[in-house]
Amino acid sequence: xxxxxxxxxxxxxxxxxxxxxxxxxxxxxxxxxxxxxxxxxxxxxxxxxxxxxxxxxxxxxxxxxxxxxxxxxxxxxxxxxxxxxxxxxxxxxxxxxxxxxxxxxxxxxxxxxxxxxxxxxxxxxxxxxxxxxxxxxxxxxxxxxxxxxxxxxxxxxxxxxxxxxxxxxxxxxxxxxxxxxxxxxxxxxxxxxxxxxxxxxxxxxxxxxxxxxxxxxxxxxxxxxxxxxxxxxxxxxxxxxxxxxxxxxxxxxxxxxxxxxxxxxxxxxxxxxxxxxxxxxxxxxxxxxxxxxxxxxxxxxxxxxxxxxxxxxxxxxxxxxxxxxxxxxxxx
Numbered sequence: 001x002x003x004x005x006x007x008x009x010x011x012x013x014x015x016x017x018x019x020x021x022x023x024x025x026x027x028x029x030x031x032x033x034x035x036x037x038x039x040x041x042x043x044x045x046x047x048x049x050x051x052x053x054x055x056x057x058x059x060x061x062x063x064x065x066x067x068x069x070x071x072x073x074x075x076x077x078x079x080x081x082x083x084x085x086x087x088x089x090x091x092x093x094x095x096x097x098x099x100x101x102x103x104x105x106x107x108x109x110x111x112x113x114x115x116x117x118x119x120x121x122x123x124x125x126x127x128x129x130x131x132x133x134x135x136x137x138x139x140x141x142x143x144x145x146x147x148x149x150x151x152x153x154x155x156x157x158x159x160x161x162x163x164x165x166x167x168x169x170x171x172x173x174x175x176x177x178x179x180x181x182x183x184x185x186x187x188x189x190x191x192x193x194x195x196x197x198x199x200x201x202x203x204x205x206x207x208x209x210x211x212x213x214x215x216x217x218x219x220x221x222x223x224x225x226x227x228x229x230x231x232x233x234x235x236x237x238x239x240x241x242x243x244x245x246x247x248x249x250x251x252x253x254x255x256x257x258x259x260x261x262x263x264x265x266x267x268x269x270x271x272x273x274x275x276x277x278x279x280x281x282x283x284x285x286x287x288x289x290x291x292x293x294x295x296x297x298x299x300x301x302x303x304x305x306x307x308x309x310x311x312x313x314x315x316x317x318x319x320x321x322x323x324x325x326x327x328x329x330x331x332x
Contacts, residue, residue, distance in 0.1 A: 018032065042056070069082060076088050092108035114126070117138065128140065165185070167190050168185060191204065212302075212306075213256070214245060224246065249317060251284035254313070256309070258291055285320075289309070291331070292331040
C-alpha cells in the first residue's frame, strides 16, 4: 500500500503524503506532510502544529529561529534573522513600501497582495481562512446572538458588544469604547477628560456633528452639560451612563442625543436597557430628544434641522414635567 506513494525518476526518490489529492512530501517517519499532521509536532498541550527546526515547539509557542531584535521573541521569517514586524521575510515590491509581502504574491495587503475577497467588485483583503473581507463576512464574527459583525482583535465580540482593545478608563462601563493608538490606548472622550492640556485634546471632536449640536445648544440655552457621566454619589457608580447634552429643569431632565445616521446599527434591546439604567440613576421625569443630523432618511438640510431642534427644545422647556418619560425623535 505504501509503495504507490513513491515517485522515482532520475532526480529524486520522494515519498508522498497519503492524504487524497495531496502531492506534498511525507515528513519524517510518518505517511503525511506537515499540513496534514506529518513530521514532529509541537509538544504544547492541545497544539497540533508542526514543531520547527530542531525544537519541540511550533512557531507560535517559541519554536524555530527567533527574531534577533532586542526583547523580541517573535519568529524569524524566511531566510532572515528578523520577524515580519522588524523587516524579516519577503517585502512588498512597491516603491517606498517596507511592509511584508503576503502569501505567494510580491505585494503587501495594502497594495493588493495576499488572498482577496471573492465578492464581485470587491478588492479588499480576504481575512483568515475565509474567502471574504470583514465587510462581506470574512474572518471571525461576533458571538452575540443575531450579530453578524466582525469580532475585534483577539476577542469573540465586535466593537459594539465589547470586543477589541478597550479604553482602560471606561473598560468596565456599560458603554465602554475602543481604545485608539493615537490617544495612547484611550478612547477620544476619556483622553480629552484625563489629559485636557495635551495638544491632541484640543482637536478631539472639533469637526464632529455632536460638537456642532453642542455649539448651537450653548448659543441658545444656558446650563446644558455635554458628554459627562451621569451617576449619583450614593452608589457604587456601576452605570456611569453618558448623555450627549442634558439639563435638569425642576425634577425633569431634558436630554438631547445626537444620533448620527439615526443609530441604525444600534441594538434596540441595548437602547431600552440604557433608558432603564438612566431612570434608575435619576428617578424623576425625563424628556429625550433623539436628533439625527444626517440625511439618510430626511433630505432636510442641516440648518433647517438645527432650527427645528432649537424650536422643539423651547417647546419642551415650556411644557416640562408633564409626562414621566417622553421620547421625541427628529428626522428618523
